[in-house]
Amino acid sequence: MGNxxxxxKLAVWKFASCDGCQLSLLxxxxxxxxxxxxxxxAYFMEASSRQLEGPYDLSLVEGSITTAEDEERIxxxxxxxxxxxxxxxxxxxxxxQALRNFSDVKxxxxxxxxxxxxxxxxxxxxxxxxxxPVDFELQGCPINKRQLLxxxxxxxxxxxxxxxxxxxxxxxKLKGNVCVMVAHGTPCMGPVTHAGCGALCPxxxxxxxxCYGPKENPNTASLSHWWKEEMEVQPVTIVENLRxxxxxxxxxxxxxxxxxxx
Amino acid sequence: xxxxxxLPKKAAAMTKSxxxxxxxxxxxxxxxxxxxxxxxxxxxxVQLKIFEPPRFFEAFLRGRDYLxxxxxxxxxxxxxPVAYQMSALHAMEDALGLVPTLELxxxxxxxxxxxxxxxxxxxxxxxxxxxxxxxxxxVAMAKDHPQIVQRGLQLKKxxxxxxxxxxxxxxxxxxxxxxxxxxxxxxxELRPLVDELQRARDMAVENARWAASLPFPKFExxxxxxxxxxxxxxxxxxxxxxxxxxxxxxLNISVADYDQHFTERHVEYTNALHSxxxxxxxxxxxxxxxxxxxxxxxxxxxxxxxxEIGFPxxxxxxxxxxxxxxxxxxxxxxxxxxxxxxxxxPEEPYLQCQPREAAGYAATEAPxxxxxxxxxxxxxxxxxxxxxxxxxxxxxxxxxxxxxxxxPQYLHLPEEKLRWQCEQAxxxxxxxxxxxxxxxxxxxxxxxxxxx
Numbered sequence: 001m002g003n004x005x006x007x008x009k010l011a012v013w014k015f016a017s018c019d020g021c022q023l024s025l026l027x028x029x030x031x032x033x034x035x036x037x038x039x040x041x042a043y044f045m046e047a048s049s050r051q052l053e054g055p056y057d058l059s060l061v062e063g064s065i066t067t068a069e070d071e072e073r074i075x076x077x078x079x080x081x082x083x084x085x086x087x088x089x090x091x092x093x094x095x096x097q098a099l100r101n102f103s104d105v106k107x108x109x110x111x112x113x114x115x116x117x118x119x120x121x122x123x124x125x126x127x128x129x130x131x132x133p134v135d136f137e138l139q140g141c142p143i144n145k146r147q148l149l150x151x152x153x154x155x156x157x158x159x160x161x162x163x164x165x166x167x168x169x170x171x172x173k174l175k176g177n178v179c180v181m182v183a184h185g186t187p188c189m190g191p192v193t194h195a196g197c198g199a200l201c202p203x204x205x206x207x208x209x210x211c212y213g214p215k216e217n218p219n220t221a222s223l224s225h226w227w228k229e230e231m232e233v234q235p236v237t238i239v240e241n242l243r244x245x246x247x248x249x250x251x252x253x254x255x256x257x258x259x260x261x262x
Numbered sequence: 263x264x265x266x267x268x269l270p271k272k273a274a275a276m277t278k279s280x281x282x283x284x285x286x287x288x289x290x291x292x293x294x295x296x297x298x299x300x301x302x303x304x305x306x307x308v309q310l311k312i313f314e315p316p317r318f319f320e321a322f323l324r325g326r327d328y329l330x331x332x333x334x335x336x337x338x339x340x341x342x343p344v345a346y347q348m349s350a351l352h353a354m355e356d357a358l359g360l361v362p363t364l365e366l367x368x369x370x371x372x373x374x375x376x377x378x379x380x381x382x383x384x385x386x387x388x389x390x391x392x393x394x395x396x397x398x399x400x401v402a403m404a405k406d407h408p409q410i411v412q413r414g415l416q417l418k419k420x421x422x423x424x425x426x427x428x429x430x431x432x433x434x435x436x437x438x439x440x441x442x443x444x445x446x447x448x449x450x451e452l453r454p455l456v457d458e459l460q461r462a463r464d465m466a467v468e469n470a471r472w473a474a475s476l477p478f479p480k481f482e483x484x485x486x487x488x489x490x491x492x493x494x495x496x497x498x499x500x501x502x503x504x505x506x507x508x509x510x511x512x513l514n515i516s517v518a519d520y521d522q523h524f525t526e527r528h529v530e531y532t533n534a535l536h537s538x539x540x541x542x543x544x545x546x547x548x549x550x551x552x553x554x555x556x557x558x559x560x561x562x563x564x565x566x567x568x569x570e571i572g573f574p575x576x577x578x579x580x581x582x583x584x585x586x587x588x589x590x591x592x593x594x595x596x597x598x599x600x601x602x603x604x605x606x607x608p609e610e611p612y613l614q615c616q617p618r619e620a621a622g623y624a625a626t627e628a629p630x631x632x633x634x635x636x637x638x639x640x641x642x643x644x645x646x647x648x649x650x651x652x653x654x655x656x657x658x659x660x661x662x663x664x665x666x667x668x669x670p671q672y673l674h675l676p677e678e679k680l681r682w683q684c685e686q687a688x689x690x691x692x693x694x695x696x697x698x699x700x701x702x703x704x705x706x707x708x709x710x711x712x713x714x
Contacts, residue, residue: 023341
């Protein structure tokens, strides 16, 4: 190599998660080997047993923080990373496992495990940004691999990523979908949900269930009012839709608490 | 502080024994570690530790709507979400008395074929092949063996194309639901898949020939302690979504009787529960179990290719599981093409139903093996109880037993080689630790002397 420009080092980290967002990188079948020429995959346990020491130029972080050990580990990852980007709903909003934040985790442990005393876990599942500064958050459960490539490419070219923060509704309009809520009366989370999936659910005759989390400035109160008053949706269904894969995202958590009492 | 997770230090008390420790297993899905203690008298202790933090799915499913179970349980695993969706919706349909039409059933089999391909090829070409050829990763392997890695990527892409078309996306598909699908494709939408799958099927034949040519460590269990293979068995087809639970030692039960024959045990060193067969102990689920119990129901093409590569209908060497997986990939392409040729669009995308108070059971064949779900519902269709037994927690004990019996013959090897061998033996099972709960950095210890 000699005096060639050094290739940036990429690390992929996992916390509490399903592995799906890091799998998105391996699902880039047409781009993976090309990408590996531009960036040195220095630490990616799911794909390689070769591990290079830090510091790393770019860290992609999947998963939420649910153990005391992971609280420590994320700080070390941050210290070793020039740029840190979270990928997915777990790392960005706490994930489905943040449902514990609305209950008592001790009850949860005793439901699943015969010996709760063997299990060490925190009372809450929290996003990475609750522990360390994050440079960019890519939303989605799972993330969109095109958006992941855009984020990596933006990093390599030192420009901001083009990831629009508008709602799923805009994606439906761009696709020419018929609105499932207006035309079929199907409750849809699209108006408050971050774009990125390509309006998948409405394209399959289904209401959006908000797996990409809240859009920028979502009007959740208005949407739930509409569901309740115009569509006769039960409060329990409103809570279920606000409280799934991005349950702890503030805009969703606050609105769900309002309906929880009903 | 190291970035890798530390393990409890149990070695200090020992004097003459040696410890193999792998703090974080690589090329597996999820986070796991390995601890082995041995001395001149043999292997004393093997622990496969799963430190994937618990996420409590069975607990937070309580109170959720029955229609949500397929989408929520999919998030247990990003590698095999379709398996979770299939087991969940079949269990709900069992509870609600729904019997899907033949057309809907065929479409479900089609999307499952897609996931088997995508998950198996990920493991064959990207996670396991580097063990056989001596590379740390598929990306490193691609420099010397570009055709193997490229073929793997193309096969995986074809599997993903099936899941994406039927499910909306590869990971956590959105289109399957209790009773059927939200939307079923028109025949014209499926047609473009045919050409791609036909090309991929030819590549899958080459891939199976290549897999059979790999150098396999000789490893078989003793005749006193053979594996008990457990898989679904169906009279007319290679098992995916339906069948009875059968074993090579005579087990033949309905899925609803699963809990009477299998027990989950909570062991201190791991966050995954160990599953055992009552009165018998460890058993093996996955591709080898399916293959050994159902070889005659594979398609003629797969049986023919198995014959040509000299692969017998019964395989008891887990290091050869890569060949079995490759034959299952071929089968999945063949089966997907058969389904496409016979496709008739379902009249209704899904069957309607009313919730009722009931319990439902289902087991389907996830790429890694039997995946059991059980739910109880109240009269509003809200879940009151859920139980999920993933394949990796069922194989955990068998993996430990394999290491127990394998290590003595390799003790002469240098440390690095011994560790490699142990990791490869674990990867034979394609353990998905996110499901039950990633892999390896290994330390050997003798007495209190710690080697790098």
